[in-house]
Amino acid sequence: MEIALENVWHSYDGETYVLRNISLRFRSPGTYLLIGPNGAGKTTLLKIVSFIIRPSRGRVLVDGASFWDLDNASRDSIRGSIVYVHDKPILVRGTVKFNVELGLRLKKRVDESIVEYYITRYGLKELENKSVNRLSAGQAKTVSIVRALVTEPTVLVLDEPFTYLDSTRSTLLIEDIMRIVRERGGMVLIATHYMYRELKALATEFVEIVNGEISSHAKNVFANS
Ligand SMILES: Nc1ncnc2c1ncn2[C@@H]1O[C@H](COP(=O)(O)OP(=O)(O)OP(=O)(O)O)[C@@H](O)[C@H]1O
Ligand SMILES: [Mg+2]
Numbered sequence: 001m002e003i004a005l006e007n008v009w010h011s012y013d014g015e016t017y018v019l020r021n022i023s024l025r026f027r028s029p030g031t032y033l034l035i036g037p038n039g040a041g042k043t044t045l046l047k048i049v050s051f052i053i054r055p056s057r058g059r060v061l062v063d064g065a066s067f068w069d070l071d072n073a074s075r076d077s078i079r080g081s082i083v084y085v086h087d088k089p090i091l092v093r094g095t096v097k098f099n100v101e102l103g104l105r106l107k108k109r110v111d112e113s114i115v116e117y118y119i120t121r122y123g124l125k126e127l128e129n130k131s132v133n134r135l136s137a138g139q140a141k142t143v144s145i146v147r148a149l150v151t152e153p154t155v156l157v158l159d160e161p162f163t164y165l166d167s168t169r170s171t172l173l174i175e176d177i178m179r180i181v182r183e184r185g186g187m188v189l190i191a192t193h194y195m196y197r198e199l200k201a202l203a204t205e206f207v208e209i210v211n212g213e214i215s216s217h218a219k220n221v222f223a224n225s
Contacts, residue, residue, distance in 0.1 A: 001027075001028050001062065001063060001081070001154070001155055001187060002025065002026065002027045002028070002061075002062070002063050002064075003025075003026045003049055003060065003061070003062055003155075003187075004023075004024070004025045004026070004060070004061040005022050005023055005024045005025075005045075005048065005049065005055075005058065005059075005060055005061075006023055006058055006059040006060075006061065007021055007022075007023055007057070007058040007059070008021070008022040008023070008048060008055045008057065008058035008059070008060065009021060009022075009055060009056050009057040009058055010041075010044055010048065010053065010055045010056050010057075011056045012044075014056075017056070017212060018041050018044055018212050019041045019044055019045060019048070019055070019209075019212045019213075020212045020213050021058075021213070022045065022058070022213070022214060024207060024214070024217075026049065026187060026189060027187065028154065028155070028185055028186055028187040029181045029182070029185045029186060029187065030181065030187050030188075030204040030205070031177060031178075031181050031187075031188045031190070031202050031203045031204050031205075031223070032187075032188070032189045032190070032203070032204065032205050032206075032207065033190050033192060033195075033199070033200075033203045033205070033206045033207070034046065034189065034190065034191040034192070034207050034208075034209060035191075035192065035193070035195070035206065035207070035208050035209070036208050036209035036210050036215070037210065040209040040210055040211060040212070041209050041211075041212045042159070042191035042209055043087060043159055043191060045191075045209065046084070046157050046159050046189060046191055047084075048060060049157065049189060050079075050082050050084045050157045051067055051075065051078065051079050051082070052084065054068055062078055080107075081153075081154065081155055082153070082155045082156075082157060083103070083148045083151055083153035083155065083156050083157065084148075084157045084159075085144055085145055085148045085156070085157065085158050085159065085161060086144070086159055087159040087160040087163065087191075089140045089141050089143065089144035090144065091132040091140060091143060091144065092132075093131075093132070093133070094131070094132065095128065095129050095130060095131060095132065096119075096124055096127045096128045096129070096130055096132060096135070096139075096143055097115070097119070097128040097129065099132055099143050099144075099147055100115060100118070100119060100124070100128075100143060100146050100147050100150060101115055101147075101150070102147055103147050103148065103150065103151045104150055104151055107151060111150075114150050114152070115150050118146045118149050118150050119146065121172060122142050122145070122146050122169060122172060123142075123168075123169070124139075124142060124143065124146060127139060137164045138164040138165055138166060138169070140164075141161075141163065141164040141165060142165065142169055145158075145161055145165075145173060149176055152184070153180065153186065154180070154184055154185070154186035154187070155186060155187050155188075156177070156180055156186065156187075156188045156189070157188075157189045157190075158177075158188065158189070158190045158191070158192075159191050160191055160192060160193065161173060161190060161192065162192055162194040162196075163193075163194075170194070170196060171196075171198070174196060174198045174199050174202065177190070177199075177202065178202055181202070200220075201222075201223070202223065203220050203223060204219065204220055204223045205217070205218065205219050205220065206218045206220065
């Protein structure tokens with residue numbers, strides 16, 4: 001898949017633009033890191049790339065087609081192929097296991113072996129029957145990430161995935177990101193304030209946003225993904 005932003009501007013209030021004239025291209029396979037200070041516009045950009053927000057101006061192209069000009073059925077089908085993990089975990093009332101299986105249930109394919117694999121891998125086994133409103137911040141964040149991973153996405157968008165995660169779980173996640181890109185030819189977009197060495201090595205491109213504009217854009221010619 002290729003998602004391209006062409007001269008994208010966005011304003012939430014119709015007065016101030018929080019993104020200004022952004023043109024970027026994201027391709028599979030690839031790992032894209034979005035960096036920049038608080039309030040720079042990273043989350044807004046990720047939501048535009050994931051078709052959660054319609055930009056005020058400019059075009060968003062999916063494999064050359066202008067997303068917002070497509071019919072509803074085509075939009076839904078494209079949206080269905082993108083998995084977005086919010087910075088603040090959004091969990092529904094119920095157990096850890098129920099939440100982890102949620103995305104799969106919506107796609108009508110619960111694969112117990114994959115669920116088991118990721119629940120165990122991320123240390124959630126002892127917590128699987130616990131209600132999510134009794135979790136620590138890092139445990140809740142882990143549940144929201146595992147819920148995305150079990151769907152085996154080929155386009156995964158992660159907003160601040162490492163916030164609250166300990167180093168063990170962060171390392172596991174970086175490995176899983178690498179597998180999505182290398183083994184499945186997928187695309188992973190990550191907004192992060194944490195720049196782990198392994199993550200940096202994996203990234204194909206770095207985009208730095210400052211005050212709603214691209215302040216630097218670098219390709220990693222040594223990317224190992
Ligand atoms: N729902 C909203 N309504 C109005 N303004 C918003 C909304 N969401 C974000 N903003 C504003 O848009 C700008 C960009 O916010 P955004 O969340 O995209 O930044 P960010 O780079 O993700 O920051 P952080 O590193 O803190 O997550 C900020 O000035 C913010 O106040
Ligand atoms: Mg943000």
